Each structure stands twice: as structure tokens, then as C-alpha cells.
Ligand SMILES: Cc1cc2nc3c(=O)[nH]c(=O)nc-3n(C[C@H](O)[C@H](O)[C@H](O)COP(=O)(O)O)c2cc1C
């Protein structure tokens with residue numbers, strides 16, 4: 368993959384903060400959960416559909432927002448969108464998209480798309496994103512709240528990735544790490560959320576919650592959903608994984624908002640564990656990105672359809688016909704953990 372996309376882009380995509388302890392733990396944490404199947408429950412007829420933000424979806428998987436996708440594949444976000452749409456997978460488009468939101472919306476067709484929002488010091492830039500979300504028929508605004516500034520990413524610093532494909536917001540300049548990591552508004556607070564909710568007239572999802580007390584504040588701020596996430600281990604090293612942070616957040620939210628989770632999700636049973644713990648949906652980041660880099664739209668489609676198929680067969684093997692039938696009764700702390 369390094370040969371295909373170049374070392375700097377590879378290290379930007381693959382890397383995490385610091386010594387990447389959290390990055391490694393994100394997937395390992397799912398493996399510390401053991402499954403406890405039930406048998407003889409008649410699982411011949413199954414349906415993977417779930418309800419997310421009040422809408423019925425074919426399955427609980429979404430594509431996570433990821434910046435600069437043309438650095439992974441020439442067709443970038445367009446190919447990601449086509450692969451996602453082919454599998455009925457909602458895509459969350461990054462603020463740092465290298466394809467116009469309107470073009471991505473067309474490629475998604477009937478499949479849902481959500482827009483991710485970074486709040487920059489230059490608020491006008493952020494309102495451009497909100498406007499594009501409305502115009503492109505995006506169904507939710509995902510405000511990322513774990514990025515007051517960029518994390519210290521040793522691998523990225525060493526290989527010096529500069530984003531050279533123009534993004535929809537930067538009108539021409541290259542995005543060096545210094546620019547990328549200092550445009551964000553570090554003074555953002557809970558009070559600002561309502562402004563964007565109002566401007567977009569869309570349901571707001573807050574992405575990057577790990578602490579149950581923040582989950583409570585998110586509900587109070589009117590969030591329709593939240594994403595339990597450590598940003599793919601890219602922000603602060605040694606923070607807790609999404610898998611481990613999930614249950615306390617679900618308990619704090621207590622059904623008042625949808626809860627999604629991400630970080631290290633690669634297998635159908637990872638998805639099943641998230642749903643069994645009480646999540647409504649799961650975001651997939653790098654796993655989809657490597658599909659894109661390997662094979663464009665077809666590569667994305669393969670990765671996502673395999674993941675959903677594997678989730679479906681996991682349901683059967685756990686004795687469930689629908690995601691609703693998954694519960695904490697199906698999970699244990701792994702004896703090997
Ligand atoms: C290359 C890359 C770029 C990302 N860009 C964004 C972004 O623009 N906005 C955002 O909210 N999260 C961004 N993220 C974080 C992802 O949305 C997601 O939280 C994380 O990748 C999930 O972990 P996983 O890659 O292990 O699935 C990015 C992640 C990666 C790997």
C-alpha cells in the first residue's frame with residue numbers, strides 16, 4: 368500500500384497519535400469481548416435492518432468521515448460514495464473532502480449521507496459546510512468535538528504528509544500539517560452547538576464523546592445522536608477505546624439519543640458486539656479506506672458487503688434474527704483478556 372499511494376499519505380492514513388497505543392488497542396478491545404451464543408432459536412429468516420435517527424436503514428454500518436480521500440484513490444470520495452451506495456451504507460462526508468459535497472450527494476443517490484462539520488476559527492468556512500449540507504440533501508450534521516487541535520502524530524510528523532489535492536473549502540492552498548492542525552477553533556464550547564443545529568436545521572450528531580458525563584451534556588445540548596470515538600487513535604494517545612467507552616455512555620444516554628461507536632471495527636462480530644452493548648450503529652474508517660485505496664468503488668463495495676454479510680451470519684450464529692435481539696446477554700469479558 369505504501370508503494371501504491373506513497374509513504375506520506377500511507378502514514379497519514381494509517382498512523383495515530385503518539386506511540387499509537389490507543390490505535391493498536393482500538394481493534395484489540397473488541398477482541399477482549401467474548402460472545403455467548405444461544406442455540407435452537409430458528410434463525411433462518413433474518414433482517415439486518417436498524418433505525419438510525421428515526422430512519423430505517425439496511426444494516427447498522429456507516430462509513431466514517433475521512434479527509435483527503437483523493438490521496439487514497441484518484442476518484443476519492445466519489446468512489447467511496449459509489450461503493451457505499453452499492454451496499455446501502457450511509458456515508459459521512461468529511462469537512463476536508465476533496466470532492467464537492469453536491470457531487471458526492473449525486474453519487475449516493477437514494478442512500479443516506481450525513482455531513483461532518485469541523486468548526487474553524489474562521490466561522491464563515493464552517494457555515495459554507497453547513498450550507499453545502501443543506502443543498503446536497505445531507506440528512507444529519509455530524510459535529511466533531513474531539514479536535515480542538517490536531518493530535519501529535521509521530522508517524523505523520525516523521526513522513527510530513529501535505530494534502531495537495533484541493534479540498535472543497537481551501538481555495539487552492541496546500542494543507543501542510545501546521546495549517547491542518549491550527550485552523551480549528553480551540554475555544555469551541557457546548558454553547559456553540561445550538562448555533563449550528565439552528566443554521567443547518569438538521570439533526571445534530573456529536574462525534575468524539577468518550578466520557579459518560581459528556582454524553583449527558585450532549586443530550587442536554589439537544590444532540591439527536593453521538594459517536595463514541597477516539598478519532599481512530601489519532602488525537603490523544605492512551606485514551607480509552609470506543610469499545611471500552613461504549614457501555615457507560617449507553618447507560619448515561621438511556622435511550623434519549625442514538626449512540627454510535629467507532630474505532631477498530633473490521634469484522635462482522637465487532638459490529639455485533641457494538642449492537643449487543645446497546646449501540647444503534649457503527650462507523651467504519653480505515654477498513655473502508657483501504658478498500659478504496661485497493662480497488663476504488665469496487666474495493667469499497669467488497670469490504671462493506673463482506674462486513675455486512677459477516678454481521679448477518681454472526682446474528683445467526685448467536686441465535687438472533689434481528690439486531691434488536693442482540694443484548695448484553697450475548698457478551699462476556701473474554702477469559703483470554
Ligand atoms: C485518514 C483519516 C482521516 C480522518 N478524517 C476525519 C475527518 O475529517 N473528520 C472526522 O470527524 N474524523 C476523521 N477521522 C476519524 C474517523 O472518522 C473515525 O473516527 C476513525 O477513523 C475510526 O477508526 P477506524 O479507522 O479504526 O475505523 C479520520 C480518520 C482517518 C483514518
Ligand SMILES: CCCCC(=O)C(=O)O
Pocket residue numbers: 434463547548598601
Ligand atoms: C484537519 C485534519 C482533518 C482530518 C482528520 O480529522 C484527521 O486527520 O484525523
